[in-house]
Amino acid sequence: MAISDINEYAHLTDADVEALGAELDTLRREIESDLGERDRRYLRRTIYAQRGLEVLGRAALIGSHRRPLWLLGTAALAAAKIIENMELGHNVMHGQWDWMNDPEVHSTTWEWDMVCASPHWKHSHNYIHHKYTNVVGMDHDVGYRILRVTRDEPWEPRRAFQPLFNLMLAATFEWGIGLHDLELKEVVAGRRPYAEAKPQITLFARKILRQVGKDYVLFPVLTGPNARHTITANLTANLIRNLWAYVVIFCGHFPDGAEKFTPATLEDETRGQWYLRQMLGTANFDAGPAMAFMSGNLCYQIEHHLYPDLPSNRMAQISVRVRALCEKYDLPYNTGSLTMQYLRTLRTINKLALPDSMLRATADDAPETASERRFDGMPRARGLKTALAQLRARRRAARR
DSSP: OOBSOHHHHHTOOHHHHHHHHHHHHHHHHHHHHHOSHHHHHHHHHHHHHHHHHHHHHHHHGGGTTSHHHHHHHHHHHHHHHHHIIIIIIHHHHTTTTGGGOOTTSOTTTOOOSSSSOHHHHIIIIIIIIHHSTTBTTTOTTSGGGTOOOSTTSOOOGGGGGHHHHHHHHHHTHHHHHHHHTTOHHHHHTTSSOHHHHHHHHHHHHHHHHHHHHIIIIIHHHHTGGGHHHHHHHHHHHHHHHHHHHHHHHHHHHSSTTOOOBOGGGGTTOOHHHHHHHHHHHOOOOOOOHHHHHHTTTGGGHHHHHHOTTSOGGGHHHHHHHHHHHHHHTTOOOOOOOHHHHHHHHHHHHHHTTSOGGGOOSBTTBSSSOBOGGGGTTSOOOSSHHHHHHHHHHHHHHHHO
């Protein structure tokens, strides 16, 4: 099932893992010491671009009864929402720009253009997800409590519908994220007192009123007789933003090779082992500068998980060094085209809708689920990359 001994799985010694951790610590210090004016300029340009696109979109929608203006307004607004969520909101609330001591752009003050209240997201994402990354039963982002993405979660009849649940989650991603930290199921079941959950529910309700009021009441009213067209434009822009955010996040966490771990890996976990868990539990996708920007630089999900509080504009630079470290320690660097990473993710979601009895690969040696036991009977390799290559060679030989 999931990985219990991360050093054994990676085919690295304790000394190797700690040396890797020391090199990653050194890289962090180098980037931190180099932060300065060019990073500030990058952030300011991003904010100006995002606000400019939103103003353009809102202005164009004043004439939204004309199809070209509706298309322009919708496209500009969708781009503005994507940039605000991915490159600004997500990264600012990670504390990536706190070093500037700017109260306007600080993790404690930023509220993003999404129905999820920022305190809820910072708890479920910054704390739960990034601390317990891919630890089954502890990281709630493993399937978002809706999808089965590892065989460590037992199959239930409701899983048969998860291809449909996946589509619903993609279209309503901001609502799924908004509900993620509330644990309403626990309240309904009586396992969590309503009095304890009430402050969170109240804050979420206020955020919903703010977002719905802005997108579907205030701005449509400002466009007068074109209010109906403005509502459809805002709905479309939010849908585009939701779909894009969903694809980016899923391609960073659920493709083949994004490994899962048991809680045993957390026992006496060292700094080096934490780094290694982030490297093995996440995945990148190939992107040029424009796609990287529109993804909030989360095409570098591996680097983001190693350094979640370092500015996103440095991830491309960091990735060069991380790739080199993967080569040095014989570790795989999980990346591929956006299309390929998503198709692999989609295959996992659809495949695990089926009972385990209908699946061919074992629970210790499948693309979406693996453990150190997948290497039983094999000689110890110098690192995981070599071990995986030897495993593939053994499979090919067995098929002949």
